[in-house]
Amino acid sequence: MVETLSALAQPTRLAIYRALVASGPEGMAAGEVAIKLKVSPATMSFHFKTLSHAGLIESRQEGRFVYYSANFAVMNGMVEYLTENCCGGDQAACKVSVKKC
Amino acid sequence: MVETLSALAQPTRLAIYRALVASGPEGMAAGEVAIKLKVSPATMSFHFKTLSHAGLIESRQEGRFVYYSANFAVMNGMVEYLTENCCGGDQAACKVSVKKC
DNA sequence: ACCATATTTTCACACTTATCGAAATATGGA
């Protein structure tokens, strides 16, 4: 879980992740994201690896391109973990209310 | 936002935060959390400061004790930011579904 | 087979972070 949060706790990776969330299940090609965010290929690859290792994103090969996309299940799991047993389970006192997309 | 995620992306702080989430609006005294998680006072104070600065927790003085509690609004805001514009706004394709406490 | 393009790996460097011991700063009670 710390690994998941760490992966998102970095400006470049947070931008990458949000771009992939917006791009939906199809995702985006690695280079496409690199151009959009103006990040060097080496740095890009480093961050993709970090996000992948945390399970936050997935990749698939398509010709010469590698498409990355967000894994929503992991994100949902993270939020669930953070709010687990909140307010000792007292629904009335609880101030957690997260939107559904 | 990166600051918020960074604050949670650390084992000790994540444990502190979850303990405070579970303790609800009343929160817990600093020392109480320190004993519960077996962390030295100095380290504890360092992490409280980090979480406070990120806005994830709040403090109030009560006699000799300082009570810390989770700020649920910031957590909710974080999740909203992470899922913003997900799947380009296509509700049907979207796989984000976060529970309400 | 060769070339152009897409991505990843390696390496080195600067910067940030977590931890603890010891000292300092509240706060309340006798």
Added chain:
DNA sequence: TCCATATTTCGATAAGTGTGAAAATATGGT
């Protein structure tokens, strides 16, 4: 006021992290 307790600050150290340049590794087209 003086003491005990609660918490924070300071200082030092060890470990981790983000970055780009350059080289290496696919993959597809000609």
